[in-house]
Amino acid sequence: MIEYRNIHKAFDLPVLTGVDMRVETGEMFALFGPSGTGKSVLLKTTIGLVLPDMGEVEVDGISVYRGGRGAVEAVRQKVGYVFQHSALFDSLHVFDNVAMGIPEDVLARMPRNETAVKVWEALELVNLEPREILSKIPSELSGGMKKRVGIARAIIGRPEVLLWDEPTTGLDPINTAAVERLIEQLSTELQVTSLLVTHDVEGGLMICDRVAMLDSGTIRFCGTPDEFRACPDPVVQAFVDRAAAEAALDMVSESYD
Amino acid sequence: MNHQSPGALPRHNAITEWFAGVGRTTYITLEHAGGLGILFGQIVVAIVSLKVSIRSVLNQMYIMGIQSLPIVLVTGSLAGIVTSQQGGYQMTSAVPDYVLGSLVVETVVLEMGPVLTALVLVGRIGARITAELGTMVVSEQIDAFKSLGRDPVAILAAPRVIAGVLVLPLLVGIADLIGILAGVQAANITVGLGQESFYFGARLFWHSWDLTYSATKAIVFGLSIPLISVHMGLKTKGGAEGVGLTTTQAVMFMTLTILILDAMFPPLLLN
Numbered sequence: 001m002i003e004y005r006n007i008h009k010a011f012d013l014p015v016l017t018g019v020d021m022r023v024e025t026g027e028m029f030a031l032f033g034p035s036g037t038g039k040s041v042l043l044k045t046t047i048g049l050v051l052p053d054m055g056e057v058e059v060d061g062i063s064v065y066r067g068g069r070g071a072v073e074a075v076r077q078k079v080g081y082v083f084q085h086s087a088l089f090d091s092l093h094v095f096d097n098v099a100m101g102i103p104e105d106v107l108a109r110m111p112r113n114e115t116a117v118k119v120w121e122a123l124e125l126v127n128l129e130p131r132e133i134l135s136k137i138p139s140e141l142s143g144g145m146k147k148r149v150g151i152a153r154a155i156i157g158r159p160e161v162l163l164w165d166e167p168t169t170g171l172d173p174i175n176t177a178a179v180e181r182l183i184e185q186l187s188t189e190l191q192v193t194s195l196l197v198t199h200d201v202e203g204g205l206m207i208c209d210r211v212a213m214l215d216s217g218t219i220r221f222c223g224t225p226d227e228f229r230a231c232p233d234p235v236v237q238a239f240v241d242r243a244a245a246e247a248a249l250d251m252v253s254e255s256y257d
Numbered sequence: 258m259n260h261q262s263p264g265a266l267p268r269h270n271a272i273t274e275w276f277a278g279v280g281r282t283t284y285i286t287l288e289h290a291g292g293l294g295i296l297f298g299q300i301v302v303a304i305v306s307l308k309v310s311i312r313s314v315l316n317q318m319y320i321m322g323i324q325s326l327p328i329v330l331v332t333g334s335l336a337g338i339v340t341s342q343q344g345g346y347q348m349t350s351a352v353p354d355y356v357l358g359s360l361v362v363e364t365v366v367l368e369m370g371p372v373l374t375a376l377v378l379v380g381r382i383g384a385r386i387t388a389e390l391g392t393m394v395v396s397e398q399i400d401a402f403k404s405l406g407r408d409p410v411a412i413l414a415a416p417r418v419i420a421g422v423l424v425l426p427l428l429v430g431i432a433d434l435i436g437i438l439a440g441v442q443a444a445n446i447t448v449g450l451g452q453e454s455f456y457f458g459a460r461l462f463w464h465s466w467d468l469t470y471s472a473t474k475a476i477v478f479g480l481s482i483p484l485i486s487v488h489m490g491l492k493t494k495g496g497a498e499g500v501g502l503t504t505t506q507a508v509m510f511m512t513l514t515i516l517i518l519d520a521m522f523p524p525l526l527l528n
């Protein structure tokens with residue numbers, strides 16, 4: 001469970017102005033919103049990478065900001081984070097990048113070949129060919145490959161909660177489907193709680209149990225995909241319509257290929 | 258003045274501007290001093306709780322030490338040669354010529370060796386650390402470390418600072434030694450001072466304290482350079498431009514710190 005209560009955050013200008021949102025355990029939850037509304041900032045407040053000016057986040061019963069010493073560390077242990085721009089360690093090989101996803105103390109005691117097996121499996125889950133990329137460094141990978149290595153790094157430690165910041169942006173349709181299937185699989189088989197930030201509205205509506213929309217610093221809509229589609233709010237409608245328009249556009253351009 | 262609306266304050270009053278400038282500078286200085294203090298504390302905690310990997314310390318020592326050796330050898334020997342030439346030029350017949358030996362050795366060991374080596378490392382190591390960590394900040398790699406439960410201070414900051422403290426005294430020792438050897442040769446060539454007389458003069462005025470003094474300077478500089486460069490790197494904001502900006506600022510900050518600390522040494526330690 002992730003709960004945001006009255007989150008405020010301003011940089012030069014106010015970004016979040018009172019966000020209240022709750023994601024249930026095992027739920028797949030999508031967060032939409034125009035570019036620059038603070039979706040990434042909100043995700044970062046979950047594990048203390050951005051400190052909110054006001055408000056509280058609770059993850060599986062741990063109060064991140066009022067939970068006292070060790071609360072932030074405890075939450076980071078539970079949560080896997082897929083960064084929007086991959087954020088791979090550019091001096092480390094893919095192998096070590098992914099292995100970094102295993103908690104430090106566990107990794108220190110783990111035999112090297114067991115680590116190798118885990119890294120291998122994680123890369124296969126994101127539809128990458130481990131043999132080809134294990135010994136590459138991030139600058140030798142394509143954007144979509146980096147993104148999937150970032151996902152492998154986030155899931156290898158078997159987190160109970162996953163925060164996905166635009167995991168499918170920049171991926172081809174096959175890999176988009178692979179990542180979406182992975183999110184579903186983790187949620188249904190392992191009861192992982194997933195909070196998915198995405199611009200792929202159609203995809204989000206398809207796989208998620210509930211969706212929300214962040215606009216002008218607050219949650220403008222929160223409900224099921226069907227409620228979202230039927231919502232009369234013009235801002236929400238613009239998203240649904242545009243999604244429909246984009247889907248149509250994709251179909252047209254695909255038939256041209 | 259006639260054009261100003263009544264009651265409007267003059268916008269550019271030199272005196273208020275000056276005070277505002279002093280205030281800003283003081284504020285920024287205190288802010289950095291606070292940041293450096295906190296970072297130092299975090300590094301000590303990381304060391305005490307045994308979270309720093311020896312392998313990465315050795316790796317940093319290699320980068321700082323072995324790879325800086327050629328440039329340190331060059332600056333060290335030039336320091337000896339220049340001091341020897343300058344001293345020889347200013348010698349008069351009223352002073353016995355073996356005094357030159359003492360002059361060269363003391364200048365190299367007390368001043369030129371530590372300061373020149375430190376300034377070379379500001380450019381060679383300090384700038385590199387700031388740019389490296391700054392890039393990691395703007396590409397969210399530092400956030401990624403934190404999200405994976407890793408402590409960037411233990412992983413990145415501590416090994417660099419420990420390596421600096423250990424490596425700089427060694428490099429300064431080497432610079433001192435090569436500076437003296439080069440000074441001997443230069444004294445011989447420029448004023449015809451023999452090796453025997455040079456070392457006689459050097460021994461006559463030598464205090465064993467001098468070596469401790471040189472090493473203390475090296476340790477202080479060896480702490481300052483990585484500490485400031487890590488601090489500045491981790492404070493980077495913005496994209497590639499931000500990295501460029503903080504790197505330049507860090508180099509200025511480190512250079513000034515070395516020179517100011519150097520000026521504070523004699524009153525504190527040479528009495």
Ligand SMILES: Nc1ncnc2c1ncn2[C@@H]1O[C@H](COP(=O)(O)OP(=O)(O)OP(=O)(O)O)[C@@H](O)[C@H]1O
Pocket residue numbers: 011012015033034035036037038039040041042084
């Ligand atoms: N570290 C920061 N310093 C200053 N401003 C920031 C910082 N991080 C984010 N912002 C600002 O906060 C706002 C929201 O940024 P954020 O990255 O959360 O948007 P987003 O909703 O994720 O957009 P996108 O869909 O394009 O990823 C932006 O206006 C951005 O300029």
Ligand SMILES: [Mg+2]
Pocket residue numbers: 039040041084165
């Ligand atoms: Mg974003």
